[in-house]
Structure formats: structure tokens, C-alpha cells
Amino acid sequence: MNALRLELRVAVAVARKDALAELRGRHATVSTLFFAAIVLLLFGFALGPDAARLAAAAPGFLWLAVVFAGILAVNRLHLLETDDDAMEQLALYPVSRRAIYAGKALGGFAVMLLIGIVVLGAVGILFAVDIASAWLPLSTAVVLGALGVAAVGTFYAGLTVRLRAREVMLPLLMLPVLAPLLLGAVKATTAAIAGDPFGELGAWLQLMAAFDLVMLVAGAATYGFLLED
Amino acid sequence: MRTRILGFVALGAVVAMTVVGLFVVPADLNQGDAQRIMYPHVASAWVGYLSFGVTALAGIGWLWRRDRRFDAVALAAAEIGVMFTAFAIWGGMMWGRPIWGVFWQWEDPRLVTTALLLALYVGYLLFRRLTDDPERRATRAAIVGIVAAIDIPIVHFSVEWWRGLHQTATIGSPDRVLNPSAPMQFVATLLGTLAAFTLAWAYLMIRRYQLARAEAQREESRRVERVMSARTAEPAR
């Protein structure tokens, strides 16, 4: 139990450190949020102006915006480790690798959650979607989606941050893996907004939860290998 | 020598099954001759999945044992697998055109899943190229391969659910060939094609593996050579 508590402290310390750096940093989180908003605007532009069509496509817009912004967000969280080659120092501490992963993913989750909430609100406004009545299932979907993007993104960002061509490699690797999460999230969101007429909401949320669990375990198990040099 | 025999056997099997698929087995009542491409399409897809599984397992082998031969297997499986997967998608598109009138059909779960598999493969192969040091490359590639392979069953199930909720039982269903109640000839032809393609895969794997090992060994002796000549070099005074 003591070892576990130690790991938890390490994870929390890493997450706190990331949060501090982010909050004080070059206003990255705000820029990422604005990016998500711009993406939504562009969607509306490209597929509008028919309100009904936009409302029907809104769940897709929501999650695409979240995923795209997510790529930027997780990249940033690891970019911070290129300060003065901090990542190498991080790898040298005598702590368990999965604790470092957990800390990074926790930070990523917090950022993704923020992005998810903001985008949800923006979608409600821009595409005239009633989110208030389905706030509980929608929040659940946002939490699960944020967790999944953080779990996968932390892993791939850690992997690519010190490589060349990382700007394109990160989305190239991350996006196919995120496909099932994206599917589940959009389906769950659509079902939630419509009041779950076919009773499929639970199934899609379960898919998302299963994805999250699997990816968290996989990420924790393999993060150590990517810290190796 | 044995590999060469395997090669001939595989070639023979593929040719035989092609003939069977094209001329011997009767055409599907509803889909006509277009349905024939299902045999190589499904067989290639199967081999594509198998190959990715091998890539992931070889990755685990490398991480566990640090034996470079595992990495050679992983590379071979990825390259051969991407070929079969690309062919499977092409086959799926060729089938789709006469049946549905379009090249791509989102409601075909296998096509969509296979497309994602191709994306994962391509990502893996491109990622490998970013690292020069052989051992670091093997380690990084291994974890990418493993995480991608874990993703595949999830993709499969999610896409199945996706399609399941839009049940449009059309005659143009790709599953007719896989249906257990399909006529024996169809099933037999499919299994035969599957076996033939697997043999072809095995042959190509062995050859590609040998090539990878030869390259690795050449590189290795170059490295040893450099280290040795550094040791015996005259000190600069």
C-alpha cells in the first residue's frame, strides 16, 4: 500500500507541475480553446446554413473539434518537457514509469475536460442543440471522451515529442486509434440529445469506458519504454 | 530450399484457387460474377489482420527478450501485411462498384475496419523511419505496434455495432459469403483461398524476414568494424 501511495504522490506531483506550468505559460490553454471554437465555426461555414442539417451533424462537429484541439493540447503538455531537456531528467528520477504516465494523463484529462465542456457549450449555442435537458448523459460522455483522448494522447505525445516530423506524426498515429472512441462519443451524444429513443446510449457509453480502460492500462504499461533512450 | 518449395506450393495454391474462384464455383444468384472477388478480398483481409497480430507479438518478444530477430519479424509482418490489407481494400472497392454502384460503402463494417487497419499499418511503418538507432527503433516500434493491435478488436466491435444499428438487410450484403448457411461450394472456396493466401503470406514473410536479417547483420558488422578500427587506430599525437 505504501508503494501505491508513493506512486500516487508522484503522479499528483507531475500533474500539479504540468498544471502550474500550463497556467503560467504562454496562454496555451486559452489558444487551444479558441482553436476549438474556430474549428466549430468553420464546420458551420462549410456545412451550413441549413439549421436542421447542422443540428443533425452537431455531435460529429463537437467531437471532431474536441479531438483536434486534443492533439494540440497533449502535444503542449509534452512540449513543456523539452524546456532545457527536462524529459531526460524526468526519466532519471527513481520513480515508476506508470506513475509518470498517470500524472501526465491526469493533467491531460483536466485540460481535455475543460475543452470538452467549452465545446459542448459552444455547440449548444452555435447549432441550436438542446444540451440542458440531457446534461447528465452528455456530461458522462464528455468525461469518458476526455479521458480517452488524454490516455491515448499522452502516450503518443510522449512518443513523438523528441522525434523529427512530430507535428504530423502525432495526429497520424493518434487519430486512427481514436476512431472507436470518436464513434462511441458521437453516437452517445446523438442518442442523449434525442432522448435515447433506441436505448443504445448505455451501450455506447460502455464502449467508451471500455476503450478508456484498455488504453489507460496499455499506456501505463508501455510509457516506460518510450522514456528509455 | 524448403522456402523455395513453400513458394512454389503457395504460388500453385493461389493460382488454383483463382481458377476455382473465377471459373469452377458457380456465381452467386443475386450478385453474379462480381461476388467472386469476395474470396480474395476476405482472404486478404484475414491475412492482413493476422500479420498485424504477428507484428504486435513480435514487438512483445523484442521488449521481453531484446533479440533483434523479433524486430525483423515485426518489420516483415508489417510490410507484408500492409500489402495484403491494401489489396483487401481494393478488392472491397472493386466489389462494391458493381453491387452498390459506389466505390466505398460506410455500411460495410469490414471495409471500414480494414481501412483503419491500413491507417495503423502505415503509421507504424512511417514511424519506424524516424529513428536511426536500431535498438531504439525496435523498442519504439514495438510499443506503437502493441497499442495499435490492442485497438483493432475495439475498432471491430464498435464498427459492428455501428452497422448493426442501421440494419439494412440488402441483397448486396458482404456477409453472404460468410453466412454459415451459405452453399458448401462457397464456403469451401473461401477456405481454400484463405489457405492459399496464408501460404503466400508465410512465404513472403520468410523472404522478407531473411532480407531484414541480412540487412541487420550487415549493419551490425559495420558497427563492430567501426568500433574495432577506433580501438586500433593510431593515437593522434
Added chain:
Amino acid sequence: MPQTTIYVSPRSVGAPDSRPPAVDTTDLARLFAGSPALAGVSLRIDAGRTVALLGANGAGKTTLLRILTTAIAPSYGRACVDGLDVGRDPHLVRERVAYLSHATGMYDDLTARENLAFAATMLGTPDAEQRVERALADVGLAQRSGDRVRGFSAGMRKRLALGRILLGNASLVLLDEPYATLDADGMGIVDQLLAAWHQVGVTVLVASHTTDRLEAFVDGRVILERGLIAAASGHGVVSAPPSLPADSRPALREVAQ
């Protein structure tokens, strides 16, 4: 100048002879992009010694240090710290080694204190708050402890990194050009640390390309040249020539696991 307090790990206690060699490498080689940075280094350094690692730029000093700290793996040969193989037990080695690198690994947007506090958690330092304050004072950064590292000069970052080393209880300290970028005060701090470490029995390996200042502190010297040991002398330092073609094939094939 404040007296430096070194917290000593139980591992550093005890007569040097009773402890395994702090550093023990056999035919250690490492290639980068096909070319050997280390070609075959066989070196043994006894526990408790302070040794200067000398050589021109590109001789392999940094590579050797980085292998010992487990940041990179050997390409060929073996390296052991305190009797532990860096390839087989990297996590155990990390508990024993502290490393001052050219890049100090500090987070620009955190303050000096926050950086050390984070390090203290990661190192498992007991009484973290006190230790952090003490370390900051010992390296002369107490006045700037609340300032963000972004504004720090290279010399100040280096001092902070030294402070981080003080938070741990390493038995082997690896310093890569500690005097570089430091002003006179900073160099004085390094001098103090070297003396203090030597006194408590911590093994120190200092890479440098100038020796003048170090002479007063070192027990032995190792000179690297193009990835090989050109000369080794002093107490507690033993080197051997690398194995050569006739007898080395088996040795080389043993890639560190």
C-alpha cells in the same frame, strides 16, 4: 559562504574497500548514427574517490556519464554502478546516481523553489520543505527562490541543478563540466561541494576539459581521447586497454541487456 550540508545515503558509509567499485565498465562502447562516441572503455573507480574525467570536446566524456546515469544504453560492453548493471537494473542504479548535465532540466515557468519541490517529491526526499530551503541556501539562490527559472542565467540554472543533487542521497555524483557558465561565487560553491562529497565518501566523477581548478580535489584522473582511455592515473582508478579483434568477438556480441 554557508556551510554545505550533504545528506548521505547509508550506501556511502563504510570503508571504501568494503564497498563495490562505484564505477566498473568493461569494453564499454556506444555508437551514434553509426559512429562510435565510446569505442571501448574499461575503467574501474573505487568507492569514495573523486576522479576527473578529462578530454577534448567529442572525446566521449558526456557519453560515458550518460551511460552511467542510465540516460542512454551501451551499444556494447558492460557498465556497472555499485556493482549493479545499468542495463539489467536501471531503476536501482537511478536511486544511487545523481547527474549534472549541460541541460539542467528545469521548468521555465516554475519558480526555483517549485522546481526543487517537484524534484524533492520525485526523489522521495524526507522533510522536503526544509531540505528545499536548505538546498537553495547552500547554492546561494535563497534570494531568488521565488523567481521563475525563465529569467535565470545559465549559471543560476546550474546552481539550481546542484541544489537538486543535494536533495537526493546519491552515492555516485556525475558532474558534466560543472564550472562552465559559473561565476566566481558559483565556482566556489562547486569547490565546496566537491570537498564535502569527498569528505563523506560520495564518489564523484567530474568531466571537464580544464584541470587547474580540479587538481585540489581529485584522487585520480582519466583522460579520454576519441572514445578510448588515453591515460588513467591516481588512487582508486584502474583502467585496461580495450579488447582487440582476435579475442573480442564474443565480448562484443554481448550487447548489454
